[in-house]
Every structure is written in structure tokens, then in C-alpha cells.
Amino acid sequence: MKRINTHAIFPLLALFILILALSQQMFSVFPIGKVLNPFSGAVQNEDDRALDATALSLGNMGLSGQVDVYFDKRKVPHIFASSTDDLFFAQGYVTAALRLWQMDFLSYASAGRLSEIFKDGYVNYDRNQRRIGMLSAAKSSLALIEKDPETFRVVSAYTKGVNAYIKKLNYRTRPFEYKLLDYDPEPWTNLKTVLLMKYVANMLSGYEEDFNMSNLMLTLGEEKFNKLFPDYTDHTAPMMPAHRQLALQQAPHIRQPAYLDYSFFSSGTVVPKSDYNPQYGSNTWAVSGKKTKSGYPILCSDPHLALTLPSIWVEMQLSAPGINAYGISIPGTPALLIGFNQNVAWGISNGADDVKDWYKLKVTDDYTKYELDGKWQDLHYAIEEIKRRGEQTVKDTIYQTVFGPVVSDKHFSEWQPDRVNYALKWELHHPSNEFRTFIKLIRATNYTDYKEAISQYSCPSLNFVFASKDNDIAANHQGKLLIKQPGEGRFIYDANTVSELTAKYIPADSLPGVLNPACNFVFSANQRPASPDYPYYYNGYYRENRAQRIRDLLERDSAFDVKKMEAMQLDNTNNFALQALPIILAKLDKNKLSSDQQQLLSRLSTWKGTYNLDDVNARLFERWWKNIRDYTWDELKGYTFSTRVPDDYILMDLIEKEPDAVYFDKQGTSARENAGEIINAAFVAAVKEYKESPARWGDVNKVNVMHMTKLPAFSRPDLPSAGFPEAINAVSANWGPSWRMIVELGPKPVAYGIFAGGQSGSLGSRHYDEFVDDWNKGQYYPITFLLSAAEGKQVQSAYWKLK
Structure with missing residues (x-):
């Protein structure tokens, strides 16, 4: 467990000074004397007395009655x-008390106010946050929330508690980060709470590929684009069973917009790497009692x-x-986003829809x-x-259209130079009240309550x-x-050809959904919601x-229990590897391999697609498949105007069904290669890299x-781990299963959970990161539901007793 203590404080400060001297620091004001003061500085942040107090009475808070807060041994407040x-x-x-600096800092980041904390280097970040509409969206959503008495009352009560x-x-x-960065906590507001939900x-919805797809359609043409970048493949596992009513009986052919030509859009545009992660998602599933040993449903x-310290989640009852509910919330927001009560349990995953257009x-x-439309x-x-801290205020002019803000213009093009004079239309901009859903979910007692709770959820x-x-x-x-x-x-719009401005939405009762399916399970893992x-x-x-x-x-078993669900959540199998490996093995010419290469191939051929901690085949497969991908899509990867290549399932199907396709012809060689030759060359190179x-x-x-x-001294870097981004245990370098929860409902819920962090946000606390090692080992904690x-x-x- 990593924590600041009196034995480490002076070497740690020396490290800070070295970092500040040798790098482009996040902050330029470092109050060494104040931080070193043994009576009020960093040493005092090692104090866990409040979290250990067996009888702490906190009065004069203006409450209508006494509030009892019981902390269990993991410091989860009930x-x-x-x-x-x-x-x-x-x-x-x-x-x-647990996470003030974290939630406050995120409110600054969301609003575009980091220049008020850091002296240099954040003005463009702040300008961009304002220009994409984060602050204005939060303000308009707050105005909507103020019209809903229940939500406004909850948010206001929460704000009063933070300020108390x-x-x-x-x-x-005060938290150590305020001392280190030398600024004061400001009063909490309802706006800050809304800003965290907008964050x-x-x-979750900021990623988009409109520029990439526009470039690719323009360069490849309709036929190739639809072949390489279709909306659907044969490898979908939709959340909702096939919909047998009207309509699209097969994946639609996507046509090139009439306006999309070289006079409208230059395919030479360099598309910068996105700051958004399209793999942010989740797994969540539930099985009915017909598939469990107990006869009661289980939800996971x-x-x-992102895996951060402090964790993005705080756990509580x-x-x-x-109301009697248990789960996790985002620090700075009321209610619980994921959790359960005596009657119901719920989980969420990213819908992954494209709700952002240019x-x-x-x-x-x-x-x-x-x-606009010729006028x-x-x-x-x-x-x-x-x-700005210690500097003059910057005044930034933000232009607005009927679609939304102009994010980049000739006065501010540094952040997104490829998007000068483009307007952003984003569902996030519209006033919404997401809190209503979660306030009602913690009260829900049945399916009807659940449906009513989610009915007005927006973005x-x-x-x-x-x-x-x-x-x-x-x-x-x-x-x-x-x-x-x-x-x-999927593509950039031409504002001058838009005649219909009234937004029409899919009716709420027609959104994809399923209730009590015949298979006795439901699931979501960021896949397509419908066929x-x-x-x-x-x-x-x-x-x-x-x-x-x-x-x-879920299809294979009809006697699930908590232990089996733990094993599922920790499953390290890459399903794609299971499907692709036999196909590329069949195309490989083993006679062209050395004895060394054949030996590694023999071992790999029996591999079960597992990315376990001690597995020795996963890395070889990864190198091999990466080379196949790079060799096949070398012409696409050479385009400066696109960062996208086709989905791996598209490539797998080409290898199996069209091994002589032109895409396998490697650039820069006189011969015309086929899939088999690409696979052989890729394996030989992979073996060399593997060794x-x-x-x-x-x-x-x-x-x-x-x-x-991002300071390593406050972090837990370089932890050897099992898992893989495309496995159920979707562990990556800096993101992954940030909370694992399993709930079996019944007379009294039986639940287990863990997140990658600790309850306290204090760097010196014993409870700062105490769950990280157990989380990384795949362990679970029994949840104490009172x-x-x-x-x-x-x-x-x-x-604690609050009065």
C-alpha cells in the first residue's frame, strides 16, 4: 500500500523538487515552507483519527434529526x-470528508477553470472546455433541475452537506493537494455537482469518427467503404433479440453524401489522435432464478x-x-449510479452511440x-x-449556430486545427436531469419502478x-x-444543405430493450443493442x-452461483483469438518455418486464448496478429488523414473467405502477396520480436x-496484471474494471464487490489505496448490507453522529 508518512516526507519532497526542476511542471508555485511545517503541513495528512473515531459527534449542522454514520472495517460509510x-x-x-479535493478538482477541469489553479499551460485547455460547451451545458441542465422539486431538493441538500x-x-x-498546489477550497455549488455529471x-460520449469516416469514404469510394467499414458484421451479439417488425432486414448500404467531394472536404487533412477512449465501456449481465442454484436472480x-487514485468511485450505503440502498457514486454527486437494495439490483454500461456531429x-x-440552407x-x-492564476483574465469569444458552438475559428485554432469553422452538435448540450434516474432507482421495488426511473434518462x-x-x-x-x-x-455534414432543423428522436417505447427473455439472461458489453x-x-x-x-x-450453464459469476468477471479469454487462431493456422505454410519457429507454433496451436498472468502464448499471438493487421492495412495506415483501420473481424473474414483479396498485397514489394504469405511473414517477424x-x-x-x-509518488504504476481489453476482465494500461459487483437477490441480498483504490482520498491515509492489490489479484470483499x-x-x- 502506497501512502505518505513521516518517514517518507522529506525524500518525497526532494522528489517533488527534482520533478519540478527537470520537467515541465503542472504548477509553478510550490510553498515548500508551508508543506514542510510539522504542525500544519503534509505530515498532518497522515491523520486517520476521524476514520478511526469510535464516537465522533458533529453538531450545529441544521439537520432535522440525528444522522448515524457507521464505517465498517473497509471504511465504507453506512x-x-x-x-x-x-x-x-x-x-x-x-x-x-473522504474525497473533497478529487471532486473539486474535477469540477474545475469540467468547467474549464484549471488556469485558476495552475499558473501556466492550461489556458487552451480551458478555452476548449468552454468552447465544446461543458460549462454552458451544465448551467442549462441546472436550470432544468431547478424545475424538478425532488431532484433540486436532493442536489441542494447534498451541496449543503459538502459545504458543512x-x-x-x-x-x-485540508487535503494535501490544496497545500501542494497552494490554493483554497471554494464553496461547493449545485453547478459543481452538475458539472461532474457532464464530465x-x-x-462516455465524446468520441466520434466523423472526420475519419468522411476521409475514408472520399478516398475508398462507396463499394470499398461498405466492405471495410460496415455498420454490421456477422459477429454481433445484440443486447435485444431480433426485432421482427418493419424495416432493415440486413445491414444497410451506406451511400456517399452528395456534397462529400474534394471541393467540400480535403482528404489531405491530418486527423490528430483523439483524447477520447472509445473502449470506455462496461460489462453487466443478469440471470433469472431459473439459471441459478438458489432460485434467485444474480446481477453482475x-x-x-480510468483507473485513478483516488478512485472514480466511492462506496456507501x-x-x-x-430508501435502503448500497452501491457506488461518483464523488460530488448524490444517490448511487450502480447498486442494489432489498428488492432490486441494477448495473450500467456505456451505450456507445454516436451522439456528436460536426x-x-x-x-x-x-x-x-x-x-444555412442557402441563406x-x-x-x-x-x-x-x-x-488565470497571477495573470490577466482571458476573454474568449465563442460563436454559436443553430447546431451548436463553433469550437475552432481563426482566433483559436491551436487545439483542433483541423476543425476551424465547424459547428459542434452534441446531445450533451441539451438540458437533462440524469440525477432523477438514480434518485428513483435507489427507491425502486420492482420492474415498474425501474422503468419509470429510467424513462427520462438522456445523456x-x-x-x-x-x-x-x-x-x-x-x-x-x-x-x-x-x-x-x-x-x-457517420460523416461531416454540410451546414448549407440542411433544411430540416427540428430534431426527431426514436420514441422512448421503441428504444431497444428486453424483459424476461426465454434464454433467462440479459447482458450488455457495449455491443450493438439491436439486430x-x-x-x-x-x-x-x-x-x-x-x-x-x-x-x-451464460448459455452454457444453468446452475450459477456467486463463485461462478466471480470466475466470469475474471475471465481472461479473448474470444476473438479463439475464432481467429484456427483460421490463420490453416493458412500458414509450416514448411517455410525454422525448427525454432515450428516449436513455438506447436505450443501456440493448443492455446485457449487466455491472457492469464503467467501465460506465455498471449504475447506471441498479439505480436502475430498485430503484424498481420499492419501488413494488410499498410496502405490505410499510410494515410495521414485517417487513424482508423477496419475491425479485426473484417480482417478475419477476409483471410478465411477472400485470401487473394487486393488488401493482402504488401506495399513496396514487386510480388503480389496473398493472405497466406502475409500470415507467414507476420509470424516470422512475431517470433523474432517475441524472443x-x-x-x-x-x-x-x-x-x-x-x-x-500523474505524479508517480502518489500512484501505483507498473502492476503486473492478467486480463486484456477485449476479454471480460478488460484490463488495460490505465483503464479497466473500475468496480466489480455481484449481487444475488433473495430474502436478504448477498453481495460482493471491490474497486481499484481505497475509500479515502487522503494521500497519507491507510485507506488511500488499500484495495488495489486485492483488486489486481481478482479478489472480492463481502459487502456488508445493513x-x-x-x-x-x-x-x-x-x-459519526451528525446533528
Whole structure:
């Protein structure tokens, strides 16, 4: 466990000074004297007394009644209140006590205010955040929330609780990061809470490929584009069974938009690497009691997000009249995003829909007009003030169209130079109230309550998976999805050809969903939510590999229990490798290999596709497949205007069905290669690379659980780990299963869970990262779900009384 202590403080400060001296630091003001002060500086952040207090009384908070907070041995707070106002006040207070700096910092980052903390280097980041509409979207959503009495009351109570904690702080007791960065915590606001939900929406819905796809359609033409980048393949495992009504009986042929030519869009544009991760997703599934040993349903959920310290999640139980729920929340937001109560359990995964579009504009030189459907319209603008630490405020003019903001213009092109004079249309911009869903979910008692809770959920689109002790199970793809024609949304739009501006959405009762299917299980792993015969066209960035593996494992067994579900969540098998390996082995000419190469091939041929810690075949397969991909798509990878190559399933099908396809002809050679020759050359090169570095998967698959400042001293880097991004245990270098939860419903829920971090955000706390090693080993903790406050007295390791 990594923690700051008095024995390490001086070497640690020396490390900070070295970092600051030798690198481009995040901050330029480092108050050494204050931080070194033994009475109020960093040493005081080792103090866990509050989390260890067996009887801490906190008064004068203006509560209507007493709130009891029982911390179990893992420092999970179990909050018992006599009213909902007091409950959410206490949730805000306790969360701030555990994670104040983290939630505050993320609110600054979301709003585009980092220049107020760091002296240099963040003005362009802040300008971009304002220009993509993060702050304005949060403000418009807050205005909507203020019209909903229940949500507004909950959010306001939460804010009051956070501020009650902030008021009790002094320099000695404030989180260490405030001391290091030398700034003061400011009062919490409802806007900050909304900004954190917009931060999540940005993370999950910010990815798009409009520029990539426009370039590729323009360069490849319709026929090749549809062959290499189709909406569907034969390898989908949709969340919703086949829809037998109207419509699209097969994947639609995507036509090149009439306006998309070289006069409209230059294919020579360099597309920069996106800051967004399209693999942020999750696994979540539920089985009915007909497939369990106990006869009760089991729900599993593991969201795949950034692995950070402090963790993105804080774990807790919330109890008040009509509420008794356990789960995880994002610090700075009320209620629980994933969790369970005595009657129901729910999990979520990223819907992965494309809800972000770009419109190319024709604007006047003075930015007063833009052309819309052949007519000149006023280009409205707003002036944003970006405050800078120790510097003059920057005033930034942001232009607005009917579609949305102009993110890059001739006055600000540094951040996205390829998108000058393009307007951004994004579902995130529309006012929404996501809190309503989760406030109602923690109260839900059955399927009807669940459906009502998710009915108005908007952005980002999510897959909700549900189970109740009544043995109902369900999965729903929820969010606002535009009605589109095939191909719409995949390419840049021409603002001058848009005549219909009124947004029409897929009706809520027609969104993909399933209730109590005949197979007795439901699942979501960021795959397509529906089959090609679904009556509405939609597009996005879906992943099919994990979904196929989950479906296969759920189909095989009819006697699940918690242990089997743990094994499923920790499954390290790459389903694609299982399918692809026999195909490429069949195309390989073994006679052209050396004895050394044949020996490695013999071992690989019996491999079961597992990316276990000690596996010695996974890395060889990865090198081999990467070379096959690079050799096949060498002409595409040479394009500066695109960062995309076809999906691996497309390549696998080409190898099997069209081994003589032109794509296998390697660039720069006189001969015309086929799939077999590419596969042979790729294997020979892979063996050479394989021998040059460690063979064991855990030696190359290192997980980095990083502090938000990226300082290694505050982080847990280079952890050898099992798993693979396309396995159910989707572990990557800096993201993965950020929370694993298994809940078996029944007379009393039986649940297990773990996240990659610790409950405390304090760098000096014993509870800062105490779960990380167990998480990495695939261990689970029994969840203590209390039915009453009286039970809290039996399990407490600390107790707070709020009055």
C-alpha cells in the first residue's frame, strides 16, 4: 500500500523538487515552507483519527434529526437518516470528508477553470472546455433541475452537506493537494455537482469518427467503404433479440453524401489522435432464478473506466424512510449510479452511440454571418472570461449556430486545427436531469419502478441491466437517439444543405430493450443493442468481442452461483483469438518455418486464448496478429488523414473467405502477396520480436493506477496484471474494471464487490489505496448490507453522529 508518512516526507519532497526542476511542471508555485511545517503541513495528512473515531459527534449542522454514520472495517460509510433531506446532506458531508479535493478538482477541469489553479499551460485547455460547451451545458441542465422539486431538493441538500464539511476545515486539516498546489477550497455549488455529471457524459460520449469516416469514404469510394467499414458484421451479439417488425432486414448500404467531394472536404487533412477512449465501456449481465442454484436472480456489473487514485468511485450505503440502498457514486454527486437494495439490483454500461456531429460552415470574414440552407444567418456569440492564476483574465469569444458552438475559428485554432469553422452538435448540450434516474432507482421495488426511473434518462446513452427478487430481469438501451437515415451521423455534414432543423428522436417505447427473455439472461458489453432488423437506423462505436464471450458462457450453464459469476468477471479469454487462431493456422505454410519457429507454433496451436498472468502464448499471438493487421492495412495506415483501420473481424473474414483479396498485397514489394504469405511473414517477424522481450503476459501487461496529477509518488504504476481489453476482465494500461459487483437477490441480498483504490482520498491515509492489490489479484470483499441502524453497531470500526 502506497501512502505518505513521516518517514517518507522529506525524500518525497526532494522528489517533488527534482520533478519540478527537470520537467515541465503542472504548477509553478510550490510553498515548500508551508508543506514542510510539522504542525500544519503534509505530515498532518497522515491523520486517520476521524476514520478511526469510535464516537465522533458533529453538531450545529441544521439537520432535522440525528444522522448515524457507521464505517465498517473497509471504511465504507453506512448512513442512516430519518429524512431524505438529512440523508443527502450526510452523503455530501461524508463524501467531502473522504474525497473533497478529487471532486473539486474535477469540477474545475469540467468547467474549464484549471488556469485558476495552475499558473501556466492550461489556458487552451480551458478555452476548449468552454468552447465544446461543458460549462454552458451544465448551467442549462441546472436550470432544468431547478424545475424538478425532488431532484433540486436532493442536489441542494447534498451541496449543503459538502459545504458543512468545507466550513470545518483549516489549513492543517485540508487535503494535501490544496497545500501542494497552494490554493483554497471554494464553496461547493449545485453547478459543481452538475458539472461532474457532464464530465462523465463527456468521457462516455465524446468520441466520434466523423472526420475519419468522411476521409475514408472520399478516398475508398462507396463499394470499398461498405466492405471495410460496415455498420454490421456477422459477429454481433445484440443486447435485444431480433426485432421482427418493419424495416432493415440486413445491414444497410451506406451511400456517399452528395456534397462529400474534394471541393467540400480535403482528404489531405491530418486527423490528430483523439483524447477520447472509445473502449470506455462496461460489462453487466443478469440471470433469472431459473439459471441459478438458489432460485434467485444474480446481477453482475463492472464498469470499465480510468483507473485513478483516488478512485472514480466511492462506496456507501444510504438509508432513510423509503430508501435502503448500497452501491457506488461518483464523488460530488448524490444517490448511487450502480447498486442494489432489498428488492432490486441494477448495473450500467456505456451505450456507445454516436451522439456528436460536426457541421462545416461557410462564414463571413468578420464572423457576423454564416450560411444555412442557402441563406445568411446571424452568427451569435458569447464572451467567456477565463481567470488565470497571477495573470490577466482571458476573454474568449465563442460563436454559436443553430447546431451548436463553433469550437475552432481563426482566433483559436491551436487545439483542433483541423476543425476551424465547424459547428459542434452534441446531445450533451441539451438540458437533462440524469440525477432523477438514480434518485428513483435507489427507491425502486420492482420492474415498474425501474422503468419509470429510467424513462427520462438522456445523456450519455447507457445500457441499464436490472434484476428483482421477483425474478424479473431486463436490459434497456436508454438515451435520446436521433432518427436518422442510413449513414447519417457517420460523416461531416454540410451546414448549407440542411433544411430540416427540428430534431426527431426514436420514441422512448421503441428504444431497444428486453424483459424476461426465454434464454433467462440479459447482458450488455457495449455491443450493438439491436439486430439489423431493428426498425430505426443508429450508429456508434460498439464492441462485440466481450459480448460474444458473455453470451456463450451464460448459455452454457444453468446452475450459477456467486463463485461462478466471480470466475466470469475474471475471465481472461479473448474470444476473438479463439475464432481467429484456427483460421490463420490453416493458412500458414509450416514448411517455410525454422525448427525454432515450428516449436513455438506447436505450443501456440493448443492455446485457449487466455491472457492469464503467467501465460506465455498471449504475447506471441498479439505480436502475430498485430503484424498481420499492419501488413494488410499498410496502405490505410499510410494515410495521414485517417487513424482508423477496419475491425479485426473484417480482417478475419477476409483471410478465411477472400485470401487473394487486393488488401493482402504488401506495399513496396514487386510480388503480389496473398493472405497466406502475409500470415507467414507476420509470424516470422512475431517470433523474432517475441524472443527479444519477456514472454510472460504479466511481464508486459502492466496496469498503472495513477493519481490525478500523474505524479508517480502518489500512484501505483507498473502492476503486473492478467486480463486484456477485449476479454471480460478488460484490463488495460490505465483503464479497466473500475468496480466489480455481484449481487444475488433473495430474502436478504448477498453481495460482493471491490474497486481499484481505497475509500479515502487522503494521500497519507491507510485507506488511500488499500484495495488495489486485492483488486489486481481478482479478489472480492463481502459487502456488508445493513437492514437497520441497530446492525451498524455490530460491524462498525468507526461511528459519526451528525446533528
